[in-house]
Amino acid sequence: MPTNLLLNISVKYWQDFQDTLANVMDANIYIFDVNGGSFSQFSLPVELCREVNKGRVLRDEKCISFYKSALGSLEDKDMLTCPYGIKLCAYRLGSYAQKIGFLIITPTRLITQVGREEENIFVTKAHSIYQTINEVLKAILERNLLGLRRLELNSIYEISRLMTSVVELDKVLDLIANSLIIIYKVDLCFVGLREGDKIRIAQAKGEHSHLLTGTEWPLIQPLIEQIFSKVEPLSLSLEELRTLPGLTDLEVTPGTEIIVYPLWSALGAVGLLGIVAPVSQDDSGSKNLQIYANFAAVALANATFIRRLEREAETDFLTGFFNKRSLRNMLFTELERTMRYGTPLSIVFVDIDNFKAYNDTYGHVAGDVVLQKASEIIKNSIRNVDIAGRYGGEEFVIILPGTEKEGAAKVAERIRKSIEIYPFPYRQVTASLGIALAKNNDSVDSLLERADQALYQAKSQGKNRFYLDPS
Amino acid sequence: MSGFKKERIEHYETLLREIWIASAKYLGMVSVNLLLERVVWEVSLEYKEIELLQYDQNGISCTRIAASLEENPDLPVEDMFMKFITRYVAILAKLLGHERAEEIKTKLKEEATGISFSTREEG
The missing domain is CATH 3.30.450.40 (GAF domain)
Known part of the structure; x- marks a missing residue:
């Protein structure tokens, strides 16, 4: 937590407190922050400095450089003499763990002109001022830190509940x-x-x-x-x-x-x-x-x-494609979009020809390889916006948003040809495909039904081909 | 003087509502409330009166701050709200990125001509 945040207090209220203390104790008070910058102002009119400086600026370059050098090397406390001969008490505020700043206390009269006894009285007075100010600042820090911890705990409670x-x-x-x-x-x-x-x-x-x-x-x-x-x-x-x-x-x-x-x-x-x-x-x-x-x-x-x-729950384990349930949900969404915006929507039903015979002859593992490779071919034949899924068994459905029948036919032919020429194990594999274009009054079932009918036509016409639903 | 300050509070209330709506859109209510709580705490170290700011999921209100002027007419309204908004926007910039924070700032500037906002906290 930044030191300046924890020391974030109303400077106006602080100055009032500091000035009252200075008046009561008849001593001038000034505070630097931990970086040597001004935290508060001199509490009393700086007649002493004015006298020393002979009417020049109250804190000239000589003074600033003196404070920077003296405070930088200050351990806990020290009695210093400024370049103009004013004796002052300097203290480090805070603790070793939490440094707050520096406190400067000066007499209201030049100590060099008074006796040793008065100097001792000033040092005792300065120490009392230091103890008071240090305790008050530490209390403010503690209070601010507690506020931050409370905020932290409140948020941890809320966040933990939500998370x-x-x-x-x-x-x-x-x-x-x-x-x-x-x-x-x-x-x-x-x-x-x-x-x-x-x-x-x-x-x-x-x-x-x-x-x-x-x-x-x-x-x-x-x-x-x-x-x-x-x-x-x-x-x-x-x-x-x-x-x-x-x-x-x-x-x-x-x-x-x-x-x-x-x-x-x-x-x-x-x-x-x-x-x-x-x-x-x-x-x-x-x-x-x-x-x-x-x-x-x-x-x-x-x-x-x-x-x-x-x-x-929405993915087919074997192919990594969407399963039937999620495919139907997505088709519902796409149909709604088509109705609302009047954009075309086509779907393609893909069925691997004679898959049962392949599976029975060469085993389930070989059959799974065919399904996996076919799904890879489908994936590589469509755009990112198109949606493909395994509808069941050896059947796949492809949703082609924004695509007319002609575009869907091109996709279907690309898939058919790629499957036909792919070197599947044991023997050649082919696929039949049925294409349907969504109509205004279509439901998920009616659209799938027409695509399935088109697929049936492709099969009955000799397989390894696509058929466009004519309606 | 108190009348003028009340007008200024109303003005800042409008600004805070704009910020609240814009940031809730991007961050969601939980994060916005957390952000408000954080900035209220931070500014309250200097100005206790900011704790009178009311906010919940329905919006943000300065009514109780305005009412406190009866007892404390010297409340430095401008400084308090400017510190609040500056600190809020500085954290918002970290959360949304400077680009989006700039969008919000631009919108706010249209509401409050003459007020300078910074997405970087003052040192």
Whole structure:
């Protein structure tokens, strides 16, 4: 968490408090932030400086350079004499773990002109002021830090609730990245999913995120192996991160911290979560981030598992094509689109000729090879927007959106010819195809029925040909 | 003076509603509420009154901030809202990418001529 954020208080209210203290204690107070910049103003009119500077600017270059040098080397406290001979007490504010800034206390009169006893009284007074201000600032820091932790916990509660109930993978990925950027203000956040023997970056947000989205890293890549060699997060240098494929041009702001969390579930590695954060987290912040990572792992494991089940439910295991149920659903959607926009839609019914005899003669394994090769040929003969599926047995259906009968006939002939010339094992294999163009009043069943009738015509005319539904 | 400040609060309320609608479209309600909670907390370290900002899934309202002017007429309305919007847009830019954040900024500028927004946080 940036120091300046935790010290984020109303300067006006602070100045009022500081001025009141200065008046009561009859001493001038000035505070620098941890970088040596001004945090507050002198509490009292700086008559002393004006006298010393003989009417020149109150803080000239000589003064600024003096403060920078003196505060840079200040341990805890020191009695200093400014270039114009004014004695002042300087203190470091905060603790070793949490540095806040520097406090300067000056007398309202020149100490060089008064006795030793008055100097001792001033030092005692300055120390009391230091203790008061330090305690107040520490209390403000604590309060601000507590506010941040409360915010963190609230969001962890909300996010954990959602991440374990939302099952859409995209939404889960979005939630993880969004909440990390919002709560921790990370510069960059990326989530990689394990897909077989590689990690694919499925979500990246923040600076330079475009370099990461979609990149793939093999699990045997040395850095990836190192990340998954343990449960704890790994802190990386930019040079180490750049060893990953696609990240050679990645830039991060100097001083930022790069942490990669391996995401584990009971079933093994789910993926990884990477953040590029502007400053290091304290112990509580690190633990909260680990909680985030744990929830992210569970949520991603759930979502990927459900997505796999959904895909399996709509996919034919042997060919990888859509199955009958999902094919009918997609045909319904395409028919609706056709009715609404008046665009053409054709479907092609494909049936492998004499498949039963092939299967009975050469066995089921050989039959499966024919189905797999035929599906490959179909896939390579259609556009990306076309949809192909296994309708059952040796039957395939191809949906051709935006395609008239003539275009569908060309596709059908291409498939027929490719199957005919393909060197299937044992003997030549051919296919018959039936084509139908969607009409305005068509339903899924009526359209499929006409395509099936066309296929029947192709078979009855001698097989290894296509037939266009004439209606 | 209080009347003028109330007008300014109404003006900022319109702006915040625009931001809320635009960001909810891209981020969804959960992330937008989290973002609002984060920025309210951050600005509240300096201006407690921002905690009076009301927001939920139906929208955003500054009614209670306007009412607080009765007790605190010196509230620096401009500074408080500008800090709020600047910090909100800075995080939004990280979430949506600078391109989309620029689109939102342009839209906001049309609503609030003369106000400068930055998608980068002030140092």
